[in-house]
Structures are given as structure tokens and as C-alpha cells.
Amino acid sequence: MKFSDILRTAIHALRGNWMRSVLTSLGVIIGIAAVIVMVSVGQGTQAEIDKMVAGLGSQRLDISPGAGRGQGGARMSGSSFYTLTEGDVDAIRDEIPEVQYVAGALRGSTQVVYAENNWSTSWQGVQPDFFDINGWTIAEGEAFDAQDYSAAAKGVILGDTVRRELFGEDSGVGQTIRIGRVPFVVTGTLAAKGQGGFGQDQDDVMMVPLQTARRRLLGAMGLPPGAVMQVALTVADADDLGYAQGEVEALLRQRHRIGPGKEDDFSVRNISEIVATRTATTRLMSLLLGAVASISLIVGGIGIMNIMLVSVTERIREIGLRMAVGAGPTDVRRQFLAEAMLLSLIGGALGIVIGIAGALLVARFGDLPVALNGQVIALAAGFSIATGLFFGYYPARKASQLDPIEALRSQ
Template structure:
């Protein structure tokens, strides 16, 4: 150990906090490498907590954004996989959904607040010398409510016209940028395939989907217009829709609407008991929930690592402080002899334990913040730093030192002064 600092124990109960901290720093500085290694468990634990929470909160924020992009309380109904003999075909090879199904859902499932049939495809769109290949969707008015589409340009009342057969089109922002740049396209005519359409609106930006696609690279036309003008060689039966999208009245209604959709379509499609459905109902929030569950399990794993590291670090602090008490028995006796009481001795050793833990916590916070930012930049993980968590981590580091330093400090305080002075260390 380094030489003892000048004693400040003039009389029991008169030691200032500043003096206790000074002596704690003096004692730890004499074995700075040992103190640093002792704090390693706390460093790892605090860093793991910050990285875990930052990535977890960032992922949750991304999931919330994904849900909002997918649409409010949305359920999709699609044709089931086709079969030709023993060979399964793609879903696009089956046309099992019709506008009659859409009407049945509207009439018989009250909790289905918004319902729209959908047909879609790809097409070349042209404005003067500008052209762009995009996807089109033939939809009904309710589609825009289900998907939370709003207009940046144009009159929202135009959504109501999507129940007719007019050759009107709403552009996604990406298509508007390709064909018109910064110009206002509302009222302009463009060619969609071989048909002239009038632009009546431009949607607000939605950005990328949860699967990386550009949601704004799309145009919307009325469902009946799409069937008559854009279906081309698809040879779909009259009244067919490729997909039905349903918006439940509330999140609490999702499960019941899904169950009613299955029951209704089994009935209208005359599916016998035990028979294979020619449709499938997909609750998109289930996909997000599955991803959220994976994130939660990863967070629990990281949390377990952080917890174990803090416990190991705390045990390391306790072990080193016990060694320190043994090494400094004579020093403790001398301080008691010049007036230090058991409380002052206990406070000094507690201060040393807490300073080791707090120092490790501060280093862990720095490493945790750097690690979280690095994970966001290199690992492309969503990261959201939270100052409350950083402050909580600081509190945890202090609490670790207090909890695991208490026993060694108490042991030091209970030493007999005479026996301590006789000790030959």
C-alpha cells in the first residue's frame, strides 16, 4: 500500500465527507491497476445495460413506425395457394376472391369499419418526355383509410370518386418526383400504359416499408377502372379481386374480426368441414409481434448478461475490499487510536467500494454509448439513447458498490483497536 495520508480523525463523529473521499482516493490510487481490474465486471455490466436498452428502445420505435406504415388495425385476405394436380401453384394463379366477398364483409361484420378490394400490377407511366415504370393499385375509397394514406396535394374528397369508373389517378411521391419534379401535377394528364388519366392528387411521403420497399413508388386508380383499362392479359374472371384489405374498428377488435372473416368466407365459399381453404387471412400485427418477441428475447439475454456481470463485478469488489481490510489492519488500528470511530472506518471503506463501482460505471457508460452508436452505424441496428437509462445505470453502479462493500466495511469497523495495533502486516 501507499503511505498513509495524514489522519484527519480528530474526534469521533467529526469527519467531513470531503476527508473521507480524499482518503478513499488516496487508498485506491496506490493500487490503481487492481482497482481498475476490480471494476471490470461493473464496466461490462453497465455497458451491456446501455447497449441493450438503446437497441431495444430503437427497435421498438422502429416497430411502432412499421405498424403505422402498415395501416391502422389492418387485416389482409388473399387467395390461398393454387394446386394443379399434385403441384402447388403460386397465389397469383388462384382467383378465389370477388367483390361479392367485399360486400359480404361490409354487411355482415360490423367491426370491419373499412373494407376494400384490390387489384394490382406493373405499368409504364408517361408525362411528356418523362417516363417511369411503377406499380399500380386499383382500390376502393376505404383503402386509403385502412392504409392511412393522406394527400399532400389535391382534394381529399377525391377519395370518394374511387367508387366509380373515372380515369383518375393519385400519384405516390416517388412517381410524382420522376414525372413532374417539383411541379404541381394536379389537373395534368399522364399516360398509364395506353390510357390517359387525370392526376387528382399526390400522397404524403410514407418512406420504406418494414421490408425495405419504397411505398411511395405507386399510383392509385379506381378499382373498376383498373379492371376495365389496366388488367390487360391477366384474364381474371369478372368481379375478381386479388386481395381484400380490412380495417378493424379498434385494436381490441382485431382477433374477433379475423375469426369472423374466416367463418364468413368459409360459408360464402362453401368450404366443407376439414376442407382446405381457398383463401388465407393475415393479421399483419402478428408479424410485427413476432419480430417484437424476438427483440424482447434478445433484450432479456443481454439483460441476463448485464445482471451477471454486475453481480460478478460486485463480488469482485467485495473480495478486493476484504483483501484490503486484511492488508490494512495496522492502519485501521492507528486511525482508531487517534480518534476514528467505527462509523468513520466503515464510511471510508464504503466510500472506496462505491468509488470503484462508480468509476467502473462511468467507464461502462462511455463504452455503452460508444457501443450503441457503433451498433447503429456498423450493424445497421436501430438505436435510441435514453438519458434516464444512463442516469439509472449510474445509480446502479453506486448501489452495487454500496451493497457489496458493506460487509468488508463493517468487518473493518468491528476490528479491535488493540489487536489491530499488534498486527504485523
């Protein structure tokens, strides 16, 4: 038989009981749609997390003071908690050549006022490398110069949200604002970054020189002289990050006179480890979602096999007649395999359409990120074809092995 004859015969057989054909295809439709939606959600989530951790920097270390509790759970004093100093920053810069940028920082929150506009925001007291470490660029105005840092100048650089709340569409550069009770001159504004990976507004911030923050904004916090609340650094080569971390820890233990076996009074966070952990977790989640969705596809394939076996049983006499007029086992096998393939392909096509629509609806109305790509759709189409071939072969083979005489005797 020609391929066109086999196809025409298969279509005629499926149309003869179209409701059963539709219900049989439903399992494949649901399976393919589930694969597309689940895998798209998994890949979208992974892309979102990759974007979030990329903003943290894969060549960066963050150093924070210790846990702030002494032995027996007694809380340490404020002066003993802030164990990092500007001297530590200078030592890291001078003694560890792998470090590209390093900066200490102080931080706090306050009210900022310009004319009748009032806004509550956070401030950062920074050193020069802070902007390079965190990827901040100046949108308008100028960055701080060396004299601003050394003389504790009352200049401030505004994040985009603060600028918008105080000045609307104007830059505000050159204007005088009041931070707490202290007047500051706006020397520049930062380019907008938008929402951070944890949902925070990255632009709701102000930058002042570190010494300015220490003398004019900290108030009565009781920090030791020269203390900083955080130290951040980057290395030029990501391969040096692990080595640099070990060197930093050894240097700080030496400077802080921490003996062997004693607990560190600081903690070092390696961003690249967070990146690797989150990436592995998301990839595993994507595989899990795909596996769960594939179960629906297997169930749909079993449904096709079941219906095709029923069809063989119902059409034993028809098979006997075909063989009696010259059809061989190969022709019979191809006919039933074509019917199974048609069921699978029709279900696959409808499943792809429904899956794409479902993924788009999740992206539009749900809180989950979705990443649709052609590879997922091609994979779904391949699964559809494989389902028809795999689950349709056994019924087709069983039909081709029937004895023509016994088949004609069947009632």
C-alpha cells in the same frame, strides 16, 4: 469520524495505489457502458418495430386468396387461385356491421411515361375505402369520385416518388401520362409516406379505380370476372377485431361453399397478432441484452470485492493502529465501504459517459436503431451505487472485526 474525514481518508488510500484503483474500476466502467449501449439498442429496436407495425394498422384484417395448390401438390389454374371477388367485398360491407372500411384491390407493375421521362413502378386498382384503410391522403388535386369508379375512368393518382420522377417539382395534376400503352390523366397526388417498415418505398405507387385496372391494365392475366387479388378491412373498435375475423371467415366459407372439415380457399391475416408477437419478441430481446450486459457489471463488482479484500490484508497493521487510537469497528467499516463506493462511483461515472458515447456512435455509424433515455442512465447510476454497497460491505465488515492487538502484531 466525520463523513468528510472518512471521505478524505478513502481518497488518500485510493491515490496511494492509483493504478490498481483504475484497473479495479475498469470492470464497473465496462459493465455500466455495456448496460447503457445494449439497453439503448434494445429499446431503439423495439421502438422501430412498434413504429413499423403501427403503420400496418392494429384494427385491420388482410384477406388473401388460398395457397394456389391443389391436392397432391398440383398447381391450381389462375382462375381457381383468385377466389376472392367484389361480391365478397360487398357481402362483408353489408352483413358485418363491425366493419368500418372494406376494399378489394388489384395490383401490377408497368412502365409509366411522360414526355422524355420514363419510370418503372407499381399500380393499384382500388375501391373508395382503400385510401382510408391504408392512411393515404391527397396532397394536390382531387380523389376519385363515384363516377370515376363506376365508369372505369382513365384517371390516376400518383405517389410522391412517381410524381417526382415524372414531373420534378411540379404536381403534374391535369397532365396526361402513358401507363403501358394507355393514356391516363393525373387527377391528384398522394402525400408522401416515406420508407416503409420493411425498407420499401411506399410512395413508388400509382392508384387507379378498380374497374379501370381490370379493363385497361391487367391485360391477359386470365382473372375470373369480378376477381380481386386482395381484400382489406378495418373495424372501428379494436376490441371487435377478433369477432370480426370469425364473422368474415364464416361468411366467406358460406359464400365459397366450403364444407365442414374442408380447407379454406382464402387466408385472413390479423395485424394485431403480428403486433403483439413482435412487441413480445423485442421486449424479450431487450431483457436478454440487459441481462448479458449486467454480467459485466457483476464481474466488475467481484473485482472490487477482491481488491478490497487484498487491501484489508495489506493494511492490517494500519487498521490496528486506528483502533488503538480510538477508532471503533463502525469507523473502520465506514472507511473501507467508502473506498469501495468511490471505486464504484468513479467507474460508474466514466461508464455512463462511455456508454452514452458508444450508443451515439452505434446510432451514427451502425445499422442498429438506438433510443437513449434518462431512465436507462439513472438505472445505470443506481446499479453503480448498488455494486459498491453490495460488493464492498463484506471486506469492510471483515476489516471492522479484526482484533486490534492481533492486528498490531501483524508484520
